């Protein structure tokens with residue numbers, strides 16, 4: 872399982888600062904940051920520090936943002 876960053880992300884990067892395995896990444900042209908599902912350890916450190924509540928455990932991603940599960944994973948395939 873993994874944590875997933877969804878639509879509200881405003882790239883404020885608080886999550887990046889607390890992630891112990893550096894699996895949250897993004898690019899200058901990206902609208903949001905992404906979590907690498909292959910590296911995320913489900914530690915949950917990132918979830919409470921996000922000021923816009925954009926981060927969810929995979930099983931808890933709201934129905935309207937289900938597409939963000941693959942969107943996060945796909946970023947790391949490129």
Ligand code: SF4
Pocket residue numbers: 876879880881882883884885886887904920921922923924925926
């Ligand atoms: S998920 Fe939240 S804390 Fe992380 S970059 Fe996006 S807005 Fe910032």
Ligand code: SF4
Pocket residue numbers: 874889890891892893894895906910911912913914915916917918
């Ligand atoms: S749950 Fe932990 S390992 Fe996964 S992205 Fe968040 S801080 Fe990083």
